Amino acid sequence: MSERIKVNRQAIRAKWKDLYNVKTARKQNKTKPKNFIEPKPNAKIITLEKTFPNIKQKTLTECIKSRRSLRSYAKTPMTIEELSYLLWETSRVEYIEDNRVYKTIPTAGATNSGETYIYINNVEDIENGIYLYLQNEHKLALINQASDIEREVNQAILRQLRKAHVVFFFTSVASRVEYKYDFVGPKLIALEAGHACQNLSLAAEVLDAGACAIAAYDQEKIDELLKIDGEDHFTVYCATVGKK
Numbered sequence: 001m002s003e004r005i006k007v008n009r010q011a012i013r014a015k016w017k018d019l020y021n022v023k024t025a026r027k028q029n030k031t032k033p034k035n036f037i038e039p040k041p042n043a044k045i046i047t048l049e050k051t052f053p054n055i056k057q058k059t060l061t062e063c064i065k066s067r068r069s070l071r072s073y074a075k076t077p078m079t080i081e082e083l084s085y086l087l088w089e090t091s092r093v094e095y096i097e098d099n100r101v102y103k104t105i106p107t108a109g110a111t112n113s114g115e116t117y118i119y120i121n122n123v124e125d126i127e128n129g130i131y132l133y134l135q136n137e138h139k140l141a142l143i144n145q146a147s148d149i150e151r152e153v154n155q156a157i158l159r160q161l162r163k164a165h166v167v168f169f170f171t172s173v174a175s176r177v178e179y180k181y182d183f184v185g186p187k188l189i190a191l192e193a194g195h196a197c198q199n200l201s202l203a204a205e206v207l208d209a210g211a212c213a214i215a216a217y218d219q220e221k222i223d224e225l226l227k228i229d230g231e232d233h234f235t236v237y238c239a240t241v242g243k244k
């Protein structure tokens with residue numbers, strides 16, 4: 001087995017009990033990283049819907065049964081209500097208590113390392129571009145609307161866009177989870193992104209849509225498109241979503 005594989009495996013078989021002896025940033029009473037990424041003050045903000053009168057609910061059993069990776073999408077645009085629903089079920093903050101963040105998905109020790117960015121490619125009444133999901137406000141903030149953004153995103157996800165209505169980018173601010181869990185952070189980050197993507201996959205089924213998880217992407221290129229630093233804050237997982 002190569003040294004590289006050995007080292008990488010170590011990240012997901014982190015020895016929890018070793019944490020007891022680590023002087024984590026939290027134990028040192030260092031300042032806790034901010035819970036959320038804030039948009040630029042002049043960023044264009046889009047308010048999303050919080051009720052979903054046109055979405056016909058299905059049972060969880062139905063959603064799990066029908067879920068398959070979907071890689072071919074209808075041409076009809078997604079509605080704002082549908083997009084709102086996907087974000088609502090996947091990445092929304094439900095409440096904050098004692099500076100801990102509780103979301104629709106579980107996050108390790110409520111440290112919430114995750115942020116969600118989306119590329120809108122075919123949604124009614126929203127211009128195409130990359131947006132940051134303001135998880136605590138259920139709004140979108142425009143991040144990048146370069147003229148050739150569709151081509152750039154397609155290249156960054158290694159030509160897997162396939163005319164999807166929207167692409168989700170699950171990113172992580174590593175210091176948020178490392179503050180409490182130090183070297184176990186990478187494992188927790190990956191698990192958290194998996195939770196988010198699974199909620200997304202099932203929420204998509206409710207809409208008669210589908211998702212395709214994407215781990216094969218160009219790391220530097222996506223981080224650059226999302227305008228994140230790629231060091232403390234980086235992309236972990238992506239998913240294309242579209243109507244069947």
Ligand SMILES: Cc1cc2nc3c(=O)[nH]c(=O)nc-3n(C[C@H](O)[C@H](O)[C@H](O)COP(=O)(O)O)c2cc1C
Nearest residue numbers: 067068069070071160194212213214215216217237
């Ligand atoms: C961690 C992970 C990464 C994946 N990355 C990709 C990817 O980059 N491109 C892709 O087309 N599918 C990707 N998939 C989807 C799998 O190929 C798919 O889940 C698998 O073939 C089983 O099919 P099903 O999802 O329909 O059950 C990924 C799935 C997982 C769980």
